[in-house]
Amino acid sequence: MSGQPKAQREPVAVAVGLMLRQDGAFLMASRPQGKPYAGYWEFPGGKLEAGESLQHALAREFEEELGVRVREAQFWKSLRVDYPHALVDLQFCRITAWDGEPLGLEGQQLSWQSLPVTVGPVLPGALPVLEWLAEERLKRSEPDQ
Numbered sequence: 001m002s003g004q005p006k007a008q009r010e011p012v013a014v015a016v017g018l019m020l021r022q023d024g025a026f027l028m029a030s031r032p033q034g035k036p037y038a039g040y041w042e043f044p045g046g047k048l049e050a051g052e053s054l055q056h057a058l059a060r061e062f063e064e065e066l067g068v069r070v071r072e073a074q075f076w077k078s079l080r081v082d083y084p085h086a087l088v089d090l091q092f093c094r095i096t097a098w099d100g101e102p103l104g105l106e107g108q109q110l111s112w113q114s115l116p117v118t119v120g121p122v123l124p125g126a127l128p129v130l131e132w133l134a135e136e137r138l139k140r141s142e143p144d145q
């Protein structure tokens with residue numbers, strides 16, 4: 001294993017975006033070759049640079065990876081995941097308005113998905129998002145008290 005010993009690792013903040021279409025579909029991407037977990041499916045995003053805000057990192061990653069300009073994004077939930085290669089603090093945002101059609105500019109595959117997803121394998125740090133989306137869908141379908 002490379003990198004720092006597990007006990008001494010500082011968490012790395014990661015901005016992750018769920019592009020949500022009006023029909024409920026959300027965008028998933030495959031991790032490009034050469035990265036840990038290459039070929040696994042995740043939500044687009046990447047690490048914050050030193051001193052960078054979450055909103056800025058999200059906008060930068062979406063421009064770089066997808067050629068999309070984020071117009072409206074709201075922080076949703078965070079999740080810490082302890083991988084052998086890194087300790088990450090994932091900051092998930094919901095993206096509800098953007099300019100442009102997403103393109104796989106880093107060689108990644110893209111797919112608009114709905115539940116249950118038909119792509120796989122899904123990255124361990126992206127799986128809880130599918131559960132959160134399923135919980136939300138359940139809440140919406142329950143009648144008001």
Ligand SMILES: Nc1nc2c([nH]c(=O)n2[C@@H]2O[C@H](COP(=O)(O)OP(=O)(O)OP(=O)(O)O)[C@@H](O)[C@H]2O)c(=O)[nH]1
Pocket residue numbers: 014015016035036037042043044045046047048081083086088090123124125126
């Ligand atoms: N983008 C993204 N990363 C995730 C998700 N879930 C999850 O555990 N991660 C982890 O968060 C980290 C993101 O790093 P990355 O390698 O994609 O970021 P980056 O584009 O800045 O990479 P770079 O270091 O090659 O420039 C990885 O350790 C990845 O495994 C997810 O849903 N989306």
